[in-house]
Amino acid sequence: xxxTKKREFKDLLENIxxxxxxxxxxxxxxxxxxxxxxxxxxxxxxxxxxxEGKTVTGTFRAKTGCQVLGTKVELKPFKxxxxxxxxxxxxxxxxxxxxxxxxxxxxPVYQSNDTMFLANMTRYQMFDERCSLCGECILxxxxxxxxxxxxxxxxxxxxxxxxxxxxxxxxxxxxxCWVRIYERLNKINRLDDMKKTMxxxxxxxxxxxxxxxxxxxxxxxx
Amino acid sequence: xxxxxxxxxxxxxxxAEIGPPKGTDIKEMLHHMEILRGKxxxxxITDNQSAVMRISSIAVCKLAMENGLEPxxxxxxxxxxxxxxxxxxxxAYVLGIRNVLCMTxxxxxxxxxxxxxxxxxxxxxxxxxxxxxMNNGKDMSGNDLKGATDYFQGAVVxxxxxxxxxxxxxxxxxxxxxxxxxxxxxxxDIEKFKxxxxxxxxxxxxxxxxIVVLKxxxxxxxxxxxxxxxxxxxxxxDELKAAGKEKVLDTxxxxxxxxxxxxxxEKICDxxxxxxxxxxxxxxxxxxxxxxx
Numbered sequence: 001x002x003x004t005k006k007r008e009f010k011d012l013l014e015n016i017x018x019x020x021x022x023x024x025x026x027x028x029x030x031x032x033x034x035x036x037x038x039x040x041x042x043x044x045x046x047x048x049x050x051x052e053g054k055t056v057t058g059t060f061r062a063k064t065g066c067q068v069l070g071t072k073v074e075l076k077p078f079k080x081x082x083x084x085x086x087x088x089x090x091x092x093x094x095x096x097x098x099x100x101x102x103x104x105x106x107x108p109v110y111q112s113n114d115t116m117f118l119a120n121m122t123r124y125q126m127f128d129e130r131c132s133l134c135g136e137c138i139l140x141x142x143x144x145x146x147x148x149x150x151x152x153x154x155x156x157x158x159x160x161x162x163x164x165x166x167x168x169x170x171x172x173x174x175x176x177c178w179v180r181i182y183e184r185l186n187k188i189n190r191l192d193d194m195k196k197t198m199x200x201x202x203x204x205x206x207x208x209x210x211x212x213x214x215x216x217x218x219x220x221x222x
Numbered sequence: 223x224x225x226x227x228x229x230x231x232x233x234x235x236x237x238a239e240i241g242p243p244k245g246t247d248i249k250e251m252l253h254h255m256e257i258l259r260g261k262x263x264x265x266x267i268t269d270n271q272s273a274v275m276r277i278s279s280i281a282v283c284k285l286a287m288e289n290g291l292e293p294x295x296x297x298x299x300x301x302x303x304x305x306x307x308x309x310x311x312x313x314a315y316v317l318g319i320r321n322v323l324c325m326t327x328x329x330x331x332x333x334x335x336x337x338x339x340x341x342x343x344x345x346x347x348x349x350x351x352x353x354x355x356m357n358n359g360k361d362m363s364g365n366d367l368k369g370a371t372d373y374f375q376g377a378v379v380x381x382x383x384x385x386x387x388x389x390x391x392x393x394x395x396x397x398x399x400x401x402x403x404x405x406x407x408x409x410x411d412i413e414k415f416k417x418x419x420x421x422x423x424x425x426x427x428x429x430x431x432x433i434v435v436l437k438x439x440x441x442x443x444x445x446x447x448x449x450x451x452x453x454x455x456x457x458x459x460d461e462l463k464a465a466g467k468e469k470v471l472d473t474x475x476x477x478x479x480x481x482x483x484x485x486x487x488e489k490i491c492d493x494x495x496x497x498x499x500x501x502x503x504x505x506x507x508x509x510x511x512x513x514x515x
Binding site for chain 1: 300304326328329331332340342343344345346347348351362378379380383384385387388389391392394395398399407450451
């Protein structure tokens with residue numbers, strides 16, 4: 001899932017100061033789990049904006065806000081409210097905001113969150129980053145723990161000199177992932193995997209902007 | 223004799239460290255070079271050490287040569303991608319630099335530009351492979367170089383890293399990647415260092431023990447608590463405490479000299495790398511007391 005963090009309201013307020021009426025778009029996927037774009041947050045932002053003298057023409061929680069066509073269809077019943085709206089505020093991730101930009105080509109779209117990372121939810125509303133979407137997975141070689149993400153230096157061939165009793169030099173709150181990899185490989189009897197020198201990463205695999213066509217063939221337009 | 227030839231000849235070899243200053247006033251640094259000239263076999267020129275921005279290592283290597291010191295170019299992977307690293311390796315070579323120490327580099331979060339984007343496109347093991355390739359006339363992509371390099375390349379190792387096994391695995395990777403010599407993180411427990419050396423001696427590489435002068439018991443405690451991979455034994459801390467304020471520095475110099483002498487006399491390793499950290503002028507004193515001058 002995508003972790004999002006609510007921005008300071010005053011910053012959002014500054015960005016939207018020129019406008020009067022707003023339509024709020026949340027998302028029932030990641031942003032709801034993060035507590036940044038679910039029903040309670042939609043209601044809260046509506047109330048806060050109204051206290052600031054703004055008008056909220058409607059609120060809506062997309063099923064999957066990053067899905068452009070699906071969200072567009074879901075928004076059809078809200079046409080009347082949207083016609084009366086100056087600005088759409090998206091309360092999900094950067095992908096959700098940019099889906100809205102595509103859906104509303106003539107309206108300003110602002111966002112209430114910062115988009116953080118691809119997250120694992122460890123406990124309720126606690127998230128950490130384990131995958132950085134580099135485009136070329138090496139988990140099979142590292143005992144299933146990703147050093148590209150979990151090591152602040154993204155080291156591929158073992159710990160640096162900063163490793164300290166299992167902690168990282170960057171922060172004692174970060175476990176040294178190479179010690180974790182070592183311990184895990186040892187436990188599953190795969191320590192030889194760590195003896196192989198890994199080549200430098202092919203960063204062309206994550207050259208932006210990326211696109212993917214997962215289906216077999218482009219559909220023919222009728 | 224060059225650093226490479228000295229080390230390969232079996233002579234106990236001594237290197238020290240020059241940290242480029244932050245700013246264009248190089249008077250003090252040139253003074254340190256003058257003090258070290260003719261005494262040490264080569265000088266490591268650090269590369270934005272501790273991720274603090276300073277004069278570039280290559281520029282100071284060139285100054286070192288002009289001032290009669292053979293430089294070891296420290297090269298970290300923090301600030302340059304593979305294109306920048308290779309370009310600098312070629313550039314350093316044509317300036318006459320022949321020794322390079324390949325390291326990953328402290329993270330930007332340790333330094334004075336914490337908002338910088340850390341690069342780490344490649345890391346120490348891969349950088350060693352790059353140097354090996356360039357020595358064989360190829361860049362990292364396999365393209366032919368018009369004129370190869372002939373670097374004497376080294377790496378670092380932390381003998382007191384805990385746990386030690388992953389560190390030793392990486393040490394072996396560095397050897398396989400072409401490292402010819404190693405300079406270690408500061409060591410203070412010679413008996414423990416001997417255990418590391420028993421392992422290292424299985425490989426055809428030269429090992430230079432890292433020596434950092436203890437200036438006070440407080441510094442020793444600080445390093446024990448905050449510097450990864452450094453362990454100052456309690457008996458040395460007690461020795462510094464017993465020396466009293468006036469004699470503590472002298473005692474620190476004696477400890478360094480004593481360790482160097484033991485490493486040399488017992489042929490434990492191939493040389494020492496003295497990191498004086500602000501006390502470059504004391505390096506000759508240490509060497510004298512160790513019987514090296």
